[in-house]
Amino acid sequence: MANGGIAVVRTVADLRATVALWRDERQRIALVPTMGAIHRGHLALVAAARGDCGRVAASLFVNPTQFGPSEDFAAYPRDEAADLAQFAAAGVDLVFAPPVDAMYPPGFATSVTVGGIGDELEGGHRPGHFAGVATVVAKLLLQALPDAAYFGEKDYQQLLVVRRLVRDLDIPAQIVGVATVREPDGLALSSRNVYLAPDERRRAPLLHQVLQETAAALRRGADVAAATGRGRSRLAAGGFAVDYLVLRDAETLAPLDRLAAPGRLLAAARLGRTRLIDNVAVAP
C-alpha cells in the first residue's frame, strides 16, 4: 500500500513478502523498531541503518505490554501521518504498522523475560516493562528477520536487554546501538518530552547536566558514592523526584564502586508527571 510515497504494511505476511523480495535482491536489510511520535532521535537510527544496509524497514507500534497499568499507554502521542512523512523523507523503504490484535491475537500467552540485566533500574521501577519490550522485540525480529536492528543508547538498559535477548535466543540479527540525539541544551530527545509544561521544559536539561558533571567528577577520581549522591541532591534541588542515579559497568550493568572498567552513569527522574531517563559513558 502506498501512503505519502512510502509503503506501509500491517500484517506479518505482507512484511515478510517485501523482505523476501529484498532477500532475492541480496540486499542487506535493517529494522528500526519505534513506537512512533518520530523525532530526530529515531531518524538518527534510520540514518545509521541507511549507512549500513541497502533496505530499511521501520516499525511503528505502541506496544501495550511494555506499559504499566498506571502508565501513559492511552495518552502516548500518536500521529501516524506525520510519522510516515518523516520516515519517507528520511529514506525508509517500508513501514510495518500492525494493529494491536495482529501482534497480540486472542489467546496470546507467551512472554520473554530477560533476567539479570533486566531486573532492576528500569526493570525495578517499571515491573513487567522489559518483558514487554523483550517480547515485542523478539516478535519483530522474527517477523522481519533483518540482518541488523538499530536501537538508541538513550534507552541504554533496553539496548543491553536486547543484546542479551538475541544472544540467548540465537536470533541472527546484529544489534547496533546509536548515540543519543539531544536538544541544543542537552535534553535527550524523547517522544515524552511533549508532556513537559514550559517551566518543566526549562528545568529538564539539568538531568543531562548533572550526569555530565558527575561523570567529570568520577574521571577526576571522585568517590563514586559521594559523586552520585551529590548528583541526586542537585536533581532534587532542581525539582526532580529521583528514581535512581547510579554508576554501572557499561556492559553488564553490575554496580561499580570505583571506575575500574568502562562505566555508564544512568539516571531516571520525574519532573511533575513526566519521567525522564538519560545516561552517559564514563571512561576510566
Ligand code: AMP
Ligand atoms: P521509542 O519510539 O521511544 O520506543 O524509541 C524507538 C527507538 O529510538 C529506541 O531504540 C530508542 O532508544 C531510540 N531513541 C529514542 N530517543 C532517542 C534519542 N534521543 N537518540 C537516539 N535514539 C533514540
